[in-house]
Amino acid sequence: MDTMMKSIITEKDLLRQILLLEELSNHKTITAKALAASIQTTERTVFTDIQYIREQLPSGWEIEATSNGLSLLKRNSQLTNQLWESFLPLSIGAMLIKQLFFAKEISTQSFLHDSGISFETLKRHVTKINRGIKPYNIRIQLNAKQAKLSGSEISIRVFFHRLLLPFTHNNYFFEDYAIHESHYLIFLQSLKRQELDVLSEQIFGTCWFFINTIRIKANCRVSAFAFDPSDPLFLQYQQPLQKVYQKEGVYLDQDECFFSFYCFLESWNYNNQWTSKIAVTLDAYQKIKQSVQRFVQELGQELAIPLLSETQLADNLLLLVLKFNESAKLSEQFQLEYQEMMHIRQHNYQAIFERLRKFILDPKFAIVTDEPKYILNMASLLVQQAVLQARPVTTRAFFFFQGEPAWKVFLQQEISDYLGSRIELVPVEPAEFVGMTTRDDDFIISNVPLDDPKLPVFYLSMLPTKNELNQLTELIQTYYLINQ
DSSP states (O other), rough: HHHHHHHHHOOOOOOOHHHHHHHHHHHSSBHHHHHHHHHHHHHHHHHHHHHHHHHHHTEEEEEEEEEEEEEEEOOTTTTHHHHHHHHGGHHHHHHHHHHOOOOOOOEHHHHHHHHTOOOOHHHHHHHHHHHHHGGTTTTEESSEEEEEEESSSSHHHHHHHHHGGGGTTTTTSTTHHHHHHHHHHHHHHHHHHHTOOOOBOHHHHHHHEEEEEEHHHHTTTOOOOOTTTHHHHHHHHHHHHHHHTTTTOOOOOHHHHHHHHHHHHHTSSSSSSOEEEEEEEHHGGGGHHHHHHHHHHHHHHHHOOOGGGGHHHHHHHHHHHHHHHOOOHHHHHHHHTGGGOOOOOOOGTTHHHHHHHHHTTTTGGGGOOOOOOHHHHHHHHHHHHHHHHHSSOOEEEEEEESSHHHHHHHHHHHHHHOTTTEEEEOOHHHHTTOOOOOOTTTTTESSSOOOOOSSSSEEOOOOHHHHHHHHHHHHHHGGGGGGG
16 A cells, blocks of 8 residues: 555554555465564454454455465455445545545534544544645644645645545545546547547546546635746647546636646656657757757767667656746646655766756756756656666676586576576586686576685575575565665
C-alpha cells in the first residue's frame, strides 16, 4: 500500500490488518511466518488478525489455511475493490478524507453521528492526519461546526492524485468508474484521429481527469496563476480537453482549462514517438530545442559516448523542460506529489551533475526556482537512462564450473539470464585465467575451491540451492536500481 494511504489510516490495528490482507491478495499462498515478517509483527498477532478479517470479508471471499500456508480465495469474478469497500470505511481517517474530497466543507456533527465517535476522538485523528499531509502544505481545519481542507486548491489536488492513483480503478473513491473512464478513453481516441496522440500514463491521466471533475463540481476551483494562453501546445489540446470535460457536465474556465492541460502533459511518457503534427508544434520552441540538442551533443563528446545523440535524450529533456516551462507555479506545486524524488543522488552523477545544473538554469528555459532539486534529479535520471542505453555498464563474472558438460552449458545459460544484461558471464578454465586482465568490479562464480583468487569468489553447488541463488541476487543488486 502506498505510504500516503498508510498515513491516512490512523488506527494502528486496522492498518496492520489491511496490510495483512494486501499481502494475502498479492500471494497465491503465504506462510504465517512470512506474513509476520512482511508486516513486522508476530505470528500470534497474524492468526488473531486472520480471525477478525474472516468476519469482515465480503460475500464470496474466504481465507483458507493449509499445511502450505494461508490463501485468500474468491468465488467467480469477485473484484478486489470489494475488499477495500469493506475495510477502508472502518477507518475514521479514510472516511473523513473521502468526504472532504467530494465537498468543500462537511458538517462536523453529521460526521460524528455517522461514525459514532466523540469530537475529542475526531480531533486526535485529525491531528495524526495533518502530520501525514503536512508535506503537501495543506491541513484539515476542524471545529465543532465544520471540517474543511485548507491550503492551495492546486496542492489539495496534487495530494489527492498521489493518494488516489492506486485506487483509480476502485469504486470506493470513484463511483461509476466505467462510465467516467470511457469518456477519457474517447478523448484519447479522438486525439489519435487528429494526430495529436502521445504515449501516456493512462491511469495517471484518468485519475487527474476524475479529480479535476469532482473538485470543480464541488465548487473547489484553482486560484488564478500565470500562464501563456497563446502557448502552442496548450492551443493544440485546449478544444479536445474542453469537450471531454463537457461530457462530465463541467465547463472549464481559462484557468481550469490550462490546469487540465498541464495535468495531461504530466501524464506524457518519455521515450515518446511524436506525430508529425506534434513535431511541428514542438518546433515553435526552437530556442529550447536547439539548446537541448547542443547540450546532448556536448555531453556525448565529454563522456566519449558519440551514440548519445542517437538516443531519445534530446526529446526527453525537451519534454522535461517544457513541463516546467509551461507554468512556474504549477511546476513548483506538482513537485510535491513525489517528494521522495527530491533527494539528489549527486554522488552517482559526478561527471554530469554540474553540467546539468548550468543547463537547467539557462535563462532561456524560464525555470524559476532557487533550488531546482526535483528537475535536476529528473534530468539526471533521463541522462543516466540514455547513457546506459548508449553505453551499457557491464562487469564480468568469470564462470569456473567443473561438471557434466551438458549440465554445465545449461546452467551457464540459466545463470547468464539470471544475472541480467549488465553482467557478462565469461566461462573460463583455471589455466586460461592466469595472466588475464581483470577489472576491480569483476568477480568469480565457482563450484570448486580456488587457490589465492585475486577477485571476490561466489561459490555455487553442483545443483545450486535456493539459498545460494538468493545470495547471488544480493550480490548483483549493486549493479541495478538499488544503487543507481
